[in-house]
Amino acid sequence: MIEIVKIIAGALILFGAFLSVVATFGVIRLPDVYTRNHAASKSATLGVMSILLGTFLYFWIEHGHFNSRVILAIVFIFATSPVAGHLISRAAYNSGVPLWEKSVQDDLKGKNQIRQAEK
Amino acid sequence: MLEIILRISLLCISLAMLGLLYRVVKGPSAADRVIALDAMGINLIAIVALISILLDTSAFLEVILLVGILAFIGTVAFSKFLEKGEIIEHDRNR
Helix, strand or coil, X not given: CHHHHHHXXXXXXXXXXXXXHHHHHXXXXXXXXXXXXXXXXXXXXXXXXXXXXXXXXXXXXXXXCCCHHHHHHHHHHHHHHXXXXXXXXXXXXXXXXXXXXXCCCCCCCCHHHHHHHHC | CHHHHHHHHHHHHHHHHHHHHHHXXXXXXXXXXXXXXXXXXXXXXXXXXXXXXXXXXXXXXXXXXHHHHHHHHHHHHHHHHHHHCCCCCCCCCC
16 A cells, blocks of 8 residues: 555656656747746646645655645645736736737737827 | 655655745746746655655644645735735725
């Protein structure tokens, strides 16, 4: 039983590390701010959540130590990391960072002028 | 077996942080740098978790929550600064 749970924890940790590397490749290679944000805020979040789940399982099974702070950290990261991604992407759009030159659709274009006129 | 997995994962996350550091140095806009720093903070959480398994102690698990909160607050403050030019606003009728 303990060995099985250790294998599961190891698989979760490896999966999380793999997802972190994937997020970094996205952040390095993608062309503009918004696509980079898309890569970083999703993939890194899931990767770290999986690593923390593996940590929690390890301490619970190996030491019988139910650590609720790790659960709280998982919930906190799941709640706040996409919000941080949304905020920084919105700040980038409103401060005029250009989209990738090959992108075909910009639904927010012109909405800002309308909002400014309504004020 | 688990120790080898932990060392491989630490290596992967360290390489990931090096790639994000490249983006922090090079990134054309300020928002790129903030995104990369936020992801670095999140990877730092993973490093703390892995090292606390390697050292076999649960004394560092509070650091995970703390670094998560600090990374979130820093990103929110930076994005508000980029968008509005100030972090804490003073005028009431804006």
